[in-house]
Amino acid sequence: MAALEKVLEQIDTNQDQALARLFQLLAIKSVSTDADYATECARAGQFLVDQLQELGFEASLRPTPGHPVVVGKAKASRPDVPHVLFYGHYDVQPADPLELWETPPFEPRLTELDPGHKIIVARGATDDKGQLMTFVEACRAFKETGEFPCHITVLFEGEEESGSPSLPAFLAANKAELKADIALICDTGMWDRETPAITTMLRGLVLEEVVIKGANRDLHSGMFGGAVVNPIHVLSRIIADLHDAEGRVTLPGFYDGVTELPEDVAKQWRDLPFDEAQFLAEVGVSVPAGEKGRGVLEMIWSRPTCDVNGIIGGYTGKGSKTVLPAEASAKFSFRLVGQQKPEKVVEAFRAFVRQRLPADCKVEFLSHGASPALQLPFSSEALSRARRALQAEWGKDAVLAGSGGSIPIVGSFKQDLGMDSLMVGFSLDDDRAHSPNEKYELSSFQKGARSWARILTALAL
Numbered sequence: 001m002a003a004l005e006k007v008l009e010q011i012d013t014n015q016d017q018a019l020a021r022l023f024q025l026l027a028i029k030s031v032s033t034d035a036d037y038a039t040e041c042a043r044a045g046q047f048l049v050d051q052l053q054e055l056g057f058e059a060s061l062r063p064t065p066g067h068p069v070v071v072g073k074a075k076a077s078r079p080d081v082p083h084v085l086f087y088g089h090y091d092v093q094p095a096d097p098l099e100l101w102e103t104p105p106f107e108p109r110l111t112e113l114d115p116g117h118k119i120i121v122a123r124g125a126t127d128d129k130g131q132l133m134t135f136v137e138a139c140r141a142f143k144e145t146g147e148f149p150c151h152i153t154v155l156f157e158g159e160e161e162s163g164s165p166s167l168p169a170f171l172a173a174n175k176a177e178l179k180a181d182i183a184l185i186c187d188t189g190m191w192d193r194e195t196p197a198i199t200t201m202l203r204g205l206v207l208e209e210v211v212i213k214g215a216n217r218d219l220h221s222g223m224f225g226g227a228v229v230n231p232i233h234v235l236s237r238i239i240a241d242l243h244d245a246e247g248r249v250t251l252p253g254f255y256d257g258v259t260e261l262p263e264d265v266a267k268q269w270r271d272l273p274f275d276e277a278q279f280l281a282e283v284g285v286s287v288p289a290g291e292k293g294r295g296v297l298e299m300i301w302s303r304p305t306c307d308v309n310g311i312i313g314g315y316t317g318k319g320s321k322t323v324l325p326a327e328a329s330a331k332f333s334f335r336l337v338g339q340q341k342p343e344k345v346v347e348a349f350r351a352f353v354r355q356r357l358p359a360d361c362k363v364e365f366l367s368h369g370a371s372p373a374l375q376l377p378f379s380s381e382a383l384s385r386a387r388r389a390l391q392a393e394w395g396k397d398a399v400l401a402g403s404g405g406s407i408p409i410v411g412s413f414k415q416d417l418g419m420d421s422l423m424v425g426f427s428l429d430d431d432r433a434h435s436p437n438e439k440y441e442l443s444s445f446q447k448g449a450r451s452w453a454r455i456l457t458a459l460a461l
Contacts, residue, residue: 003146007453010141015446018137019110019120021051022445025090025129026108026122032067032091032162041067041158044090048072048156051136055143057154062174064166067091067158071177074139076148081460083151085180085419087409088132088187089160092124093434100436110442118442126431130440131186132156134426134448141453149460153180160187164408171416182382183413184455186448188425191272191399193441196390196451198383199423200376201302201402202410204336206345207368210235210353211329214361218314219324229360231328232313238356239330242306247291249306249334251348257339261302262378265400269297272399301402305335331368335404342370374410376420382459386422389454393447424455 011018030044031037045061045068052059052072059072070090095105103109108122120130135154142148155178157167171178188199212231219228244250261269276296280286290299299305313328315321334345350365357363376383378400390398410421426444427433 004453004457006145007138007141007457008450010145011137011446011449011453014137014141014144018133018140018449019442019445021137022120022130022133023108023122025133026120026124027106029106030091030124030158031094032159033094038067041091045070045156045158048090048132048136052139052154055136055139057139057152059154062170064159064170066162066166069158069166069170070154070156071174072152072154073177074148074152076151076460078460081150082182083153083180084182084184084456084459085153085155085178085413085417086135086184086186087155087157087413088135088185089128089157090132091158091161092127092129093161095123095436097436102437105436105438119439120442120445121437121439123438125438125440126427126444127433127438128160128187130445131425131427131448134445135184135186135452137449138452138456141449142456149456151180152456153178160409167409168412168416171412175417179417180419182459183410183417183419183421184452185407185410185421185423186425187407188401188403188423189427189429189431190425190444191401193428193443194394195396195399196394196424196426197399197401198376198386198390199403199425200378200383200400201337202374202406203304203402203404204340204342204371204373205406206334206336206342206349206370208332208334208346208349209329209366209368210238210332211327211364211366212238212357212361213327213364215324215326218326221322221324224324228324229358230324231361232325234356234358234361235311235313235328235330238353239308239311241356242352246293247289249304251306251345251352253344253348254304254306254340256344257341258304259338261298265378266298268397268400269301270295272297297402300404302337304337304340305333307333307335309333336373338373338375340373342372346370371406371408371411374414374421376422380420382420382422385458385461386424386455389458390424390451393451393454422455424451426451 028044029040049059057072057074062069105123191197214229214231310331314325413419426448432438
């Protein structure tokens with residue numbers, strides 16, 4: 001029997017024990033956002049240290065100003081194999097509101113929805129304890145049948161659900177130890193229950209706040225309206241000018257660095273069983289509002305955007321007040337893709353606003369952060385190997401998905417450690433992460449472990 005087949009067989013043999021170990025972890029109330037659960041967070045971290053040490057990892061619980069970080073290291077016998085860094089997080093969201101849970105959130109249970117369709121229900125089942133344990137169980141099977149195919153470093157943090165405040169400093173202080181050839185991240189999902197996915201693109205983000213100031217105080221609109229500039233009118237014209245009739249952003253140079261999808265990826269997206277009308281109907285709308293000629297998936301996965309997230313100005317209380325406001329403000333977000341430069345977008349946006357200021361108006365800009373887009377090159381050998389490994393396990397080609405949002409740790413790995421990230425997760429959209437009755441498909445847990453065994457083997461070939 002080939003080495004990989006032995007590993008897969010061992011994962012299947014270990015299924016009951018693997019589920020029991022996951023249940024032990026799920027029972028720990030590792031809520032990172034509540035200081036009352038600090039001891040529980042440390043207990044979850046120590047549980048994972050113990051698991052890794054059982055598998056021959058050199059593992060320890062590392063202190064931070066917040067909750068501790070788990071670091072584990074194991075070497076393959078062959079020196080010429082890749083070194084991977086696997087990331088997950090053991091902390092979970094609060095379980096409130098408790099009354100909406102069908103059973104206690106930290107008493108994990110296995111239930112059958114339909115014949116042969118079983119789910120694991122508990123807080124943290126899909127985000128992220130079930131996910132990270134798929135990798136641990138794959139490592140267990142390698143250890144029990146032979147040796148690790150790659151050099152492996154494991155990094156489990158305990159503050160992801162509270163914004164990872166301690167992680168940047170930890171990465172900076174331990175850069176040499178954590179550096180690897182590629183990062184593996186499990187905090188993503190599948191296309192559906194039978195179709196795996198690899199998230200290859202994450203949009204970047206620029207957050208800007210604009211304050212337009214006119215008169216030196218609020219004025220009576222009957223006495224001054226028409227004679228004195230109204231900052232709300234100015235701001236409204238600026239917002240209207242940001243898009244043309246085709247839905248494109250009008251900032252000069254905004255699309256510099258934005259490339260079209262490779263045709264094979266574009267075709268895969270077009271062929272996906274995705275109902276645009278249903279997607280829009282679920283949020284009460286019916287017509288796509290972005291760039292004309294672009295599909296919905298393309299717009300949210302691979303195209304840049306400019307949005308207004310909030311507007312403040314004048315009187316906003318009940319009833320009417322005939323005021324001409326002294327200032328008006330708006331909060332803007334730009335989602336970036338490809339090689340768009342956040343600093344150039346900021347520069348272009350601020351120049352755009354200043355050019356539209358009338359006499360007697362001033363502007364103040366407040367920055368709330370900026371980060372570039374990230375993309376695993378479609379030509380990446382690691383991506384090709386992972387696709388083949390997932391196809392072998394699931395019998396379907398992995399969807400090369402984009403993400404409309406951002407995953408900060410991926411940016412940190414790229415910027416601080418110089419590593420690309422291979423994002424392969426097994427959660428589903430209906431797993432109710434962060435909500436009552438959070439679940440994780442039993443098939444995701446079991447086949448997720450098998451998938452990681454195949455990916456590690458493929459990367460080492």
